[in-house]
Amino acid sequence: MPDRLAEALAELAAPAEGLQQNWHDVARRARKARRRTAMALAAAGAVVLASTALAVAPTLLRSNAVAFMRTVAIEPTGAPPAVRRAFAAHRWAGRPRAAASLATTHGRAVLWVAPLRGRGWCEGLQLPRTRFTGRTITCRWWSGTNGPFGGGFVGPALFVGRAAVTDGRELRLRFADGSSVDVPTNDGFYLYRVAERRLIKSEPRALLLREHGRVIGRLRLSSLYGGPLAAGSASHRPGGVDLARARAVLAATTRAGRVAIFSAPSKLAPATCWWLWIRRGTYDSGCVGNDRDTTSLWRVVATRVRVRSKVLWLLWGRAGSDFASLELRYQDGRRVPLARKHGYFLHVVRGPERVRGHRPALLVGRGANGRVLRRQLLLPFAWAPGP
Amino acid sequence: VGADVDELESLYRDRFRAFAALATAVVGSTSEAYDVVQDAFVTAVRKRRAYRGDGTLEAWVWRIVLNKARDARRRQRLDDLDPTAATNGHHADADVRLLIARLPARQREAIFLRYYAGLDYAAIAEVLGISSGTVGATLHSARGALREVMEVADA
Numbered sequence: 001m002p003d004r005l006a007e008a009l010a011e012l013a014a015p016a017e018g019l020q021q022n023w024h025d026v027a028r029r030a031r032k033a034r035r036r037t038a039m040a041l042a043a044a045g046a047v048v049l050a051s052t053a054l055a056v057a058p059t060l061l062r063s064n065a066v067a068f069m070r071t072v073a074i075e076p077t078g079a080p081p082a083v084r085r086a087f088a089a090h091r092w093a094g095r096p097r098a099a100a101s102l103a104t105t106h107g108r109a110v111l112w113v114a115p116l117r118g119r120g121w122c123e124g125l126q127l128p129r130t131r132f133t134g135r136t137i138t139c140r141w142w143s144g145t146n147g148p149f150g151g152g153f154v155g156p157a158l159f160v161g162r163a164a165v166t167d168g169r170e171l172r173l174r175f176a177d178g179s180s181v182d183v184p185t186n187d188g189f190y191l192y193r194v195a196e197r198r199l200i201k202s203e204p205r206a207l208l209l210r211e212h213g214r215v216i217g218r219l220r221l222s223s224l225y226g227g228p229l230a231a232g233s234a235s236h237r238p239g240g241v242d243l244a245r246a247r248a249v250l251a252a253t254t255r256a257g258r259v260a261i262f263s264a265p266s267k268l269a270p271a272t273c274w275w276l277w278i279r280r281g282t283y284d285s286g287c288v289g290n291d292r293d294t295t296s297l298w299r300v301v302a303t304r305v306r307v308r309s310k311v312l313w314l315l316w317g318r319a320g321s322d323f324a325s326l327e328l329r330y331q332d333g334r335r336v337p338l339a340r341k342h343g344y345f346l347h348v349v350r351g352p353e354r355v356r357g358h359r360p361a362l363l364v365g366r367g368a369n370g371r372v373l374r375r376q377l378l379l380p381f382a383w384a385p386g387p
Numbered sequence: 388v389g390a391d392v393d394e395l396e397s398l399y400r401d402r403f404r405a406f407a408a409l410a411t412a413v414v415g416s417t418s419e420a421y422d423v424v425q426d427a428f429v430t431a432v433r434k435r436r437a438y439r440g441d442g443t444l445e446a447w448v449w450r451i452v453l454n455k456a457r458d459a460r461r462r463q464r465l466d467d468l469d470p471t472a473a474t475n476g477h478h479a480d481a482d483v484r485l486l487i488a489r490l491p492a493r494q495r496e497a498i499f500l501r502y503y504a505g506l507d508y509a510a511i512a513e514v515l516g517i518s519s520g521t522v523g524a525t526l527h528s529a530r531g532a533l534r535e536v537m538e539v540a541d542a
Contacts, residue, residue, distance in 0.1 A: 005534045019411075019421050021403035023396050026428045033429055127535050135528045136535075138491055158536060 065164035069142040069150060072115040073187045074099055079112060082132045086124065087114050089134050093122040100184075100191035104128060111160065111191040116141065123189070125160060148209050148217035156379065157199060159183065159192045159207065169211045175202035176383070183207070196377065200331055200361035203383040237275040237282045240268035249274075250346040256310035261344050274344065276316060278307050288318075296320050297343070300363055302378040313349035313381060319365055323373060329362040331382060338363070349381060356387055390435040390444055398445060399428055406452050409504045412487075413456035413496070423459050427452040446513035449506070453496065453514060486533050494529035501526060 074097040079087075087096040094115040101110045107128030114122045122139040126132045140150055148164040163171050165188045173194070174180040179202065183192045194204060209217035246264035253259075257279030266273050266287055275285035283305065288297065297320035304313050319326060319340065326338040326345060330353070338345050349360060361382040365374040399406075403424065410420035410427075431448050438447050487498055493515070500511045512519045 005530060005537060019404075019407045019417055019424075021400060021407075022425070023399055026399065026425050026432065029425055029429045030432045033433060125535060130535060135531065160536075 064166055065148055066142065066144045068164050068166050068188065069121075069146070069162065070116075070119050072097065072113055072121050074113065074189075080126070080132070083112050083124070083126060086132055086134050086137055087112070087122065090114075090122060090137055090139070092117050093137065093139060096124075099123070099186050099189035102191050102193055109191065111189060113187075113189055121162065123162070125191070149207065149219045156204065157194050159190060159194075159204075161190060162188045163190065163207065163209055163217070164188060165209065169209060169216070172208045172210060173204055174206045174208055176205050177202035180208070196362075196375075199377060199379065200329075200382050201357075203379075236285070237262070238266070238273040238285050238287050240266050241273045242267050248277075249341050249344045252346060252348045254278075254310070254312055254348055256307035256312055259312070259314065259346065259348065261316060261346055263342065263344070274318070276314075278305070278312070284316075296322055296373075298323070298365065298374045298376075300376040300378075302360075302363075302376075302380045304380060304384060313354060313384070315345075315347040315349065315360065315363070315378065315381075317345060318343045319345070319374075322367055323365040324368040324370075325366050327364045327366070328360050329364060330358055331356075331361045332358045334358075354381075354384075354386065359384070390431070390438040390447070392432055392435065394444060395428060395431050395435065395448070398448060402445070405504045406449075409449075409499050410452060410456045410459075412499045412503045413453070414459045419459055420456075423455045424452060427455040430455070442513050443510075446510060449500075449504075449510070449514040450516075453500075457492075486536055487529075490529055490532060494525055494532065497522060497525045498529050 072094070076095040077098045079096045079098070083096050087093045094117075096112040096114050099111045099113040101108050103109075104127075109128065110126045112124045112126055112132075116122050116139050120140045120142040122137050124132060124137040126136070142150065150162045150164075159173065163185065165171050165185045171183040171185050171190060172180045173183050173192070175198070181194075181198065183190050205221055207219040207221070208215050241264040243264060246262050248260040249263045251258060251260035258277075259279075260277045261274060262277055263272060263274045265271070269287075270290045271287045272290060273285065273287040275282045277283070284301065286299070297318060299319075300315070300317040302315050304311055306312075315328075320343065326340060328336045328338045328347065330336070338347060347360075353359060359381045360378050363376045363378060364372055365376075367373050406424045406427070407417075407420050410423040411417050414420055414423060427448070431451050438444060487495055490498065496515065497511060500506045500514060501508075506514070508519045508522045511522045515522070517525075
């Protein structure tokens with residue numbers, strides 16, 4: 001897990017591609033700003049008055065919700081010493097209460113909360129096998145301008161936070177297919193993981209706060225995989241590979257050209273390198289030490305990539321030798337074994353498999369005894385736009 | 388003391404992409420990020436005499452860009468926030484971006500400055516007005532929070 005986070009952070013691409021600098025525009029704006037200074041001052045006064053009026057109105061309208069979010073009604077409960085110590089060390093936090101919990105593979109995760117001097121709350125997510133410290137705790141001072149949703153992490157599968165679920169209100173999670181599920185809350189706090197069977201069918205799109213059936217608040221979640229396709233820009237094959245010993249391990253013919261996984265030993269270290277080749281370019285690559293090559297290696301890449309105006313849906317990767325079999329599961333319940341060669345696999349998702357409801361949604365790896373070793377959701381396919 | 392317009396122009400031309408990357412990450416859309424950067428430099432030009440020279444000019448401008456981005460984000464209604472709008476098609480990053488978008492503001496900004504803008508700890512400290520040690524602690528906390536959520540989401 002630490003490796004995955006470090007890699008993800010290191011690979012965060014600058015998201016401002018496409019923006020062009022324009023200093024003349026800065027100069028023009030500066031001149032315009034100077035000309036408007038007097039007018040802006042007058043307008044600013046008007047805006048301040050107007051915005052004050054606008055800010056006050058909703059605050060008054062939502063006063064019950066604001067009061068709700070500023071207090072914690074859950075009674076103090078027993079808490080492990082580490083949790084008690086962490087909250088006690090916080091300057092403003094009250095005693096901790098268990099607001100919600102969730103079963104995980106390693107034990108229960110518990111959301112601990114505490115009042116914040118009548119002006120908000122503090123929260124900390126206690127995870128199995130993880131130390132709970134002062135840094136785990138986040139405190140939120142609440143005001144009327146904060147809206148009905150507060151804090152916490154929101155992810156494709158995991159939802160943690162608080163909403164102004166006062167009497168008569170309910171919190172629901174709506175999916176792209178129009179369905180929705182009830183999100184259980186305790187004093188507005190929620191710790192909710194979407195069931196895998198739901199995730200593979202449709203994508204969460206919004207948290208809805210409803211009052212007597214009417215939606216009064218909405219926290220929209222943009223589509224993770226519905227936007228532009230992966231850039232698909234060509235990269236380079238790993239440096240230092242022994243090209244004389246390179247070989248195409250797996251290959252497939254697609255509308256965009258030949259797709260192949262090449263493999264070659266490294267000349268720089270006892271490692272094996274590989275790269276994904278599409279038509280005339282390398283699209284992904286990597287190396288792994290030979291000592292890591294056999295067991296518990298699990299690299300799964302599901303992506304949609306545009307190559308010469310053709311959109312390819314590709315599933316490729318590598319699984320260590322402790323994986324005796326790989327199985328591809330579809331949204332419609334079909335299960336198909338996935339062939340490997342020297343640990344690599346490559347699957348091109350074609351026509352009928354791209355139809356919503358029939359797409360590949362899950363890859364399951366089993367050991368020799370049939371036990372499931374790893375599962376990987378294929379959300380870029382399951383949640384892709386289209387019919 | 389005070390900044391020179393030529394210096395500001397030079398800084399703009401050299402570092403536009405980094406400024407735009409940070410602004411995009413904070414406000415969530417490239418179109419708004421462009422306005423944030425432009426407006427930040429308009430402010431820098433108009434208030435250049437207020438630069439007292441007690442830090443680097445670049446850090447002073449970073450602070451303006453960050454404040455402009457914060458203002459722009461604050462103007463957005465909460466339910467219109469689009470924490471993954473900045474994915475720009477790099478889907479492998481989307482989960483991490485989503486999680487970052489939900490971090491407390493200080494941690495989120497430290498992550499942005501470190502990983503989007505590529506600033507070192509000293510520069511981040513100058514921009515955020517905190518010590519380098521606090522920058523390290525903040526980034527440590529942010530990474531820890533991200534790691535925890537990734538673990539639970541995967542569990």
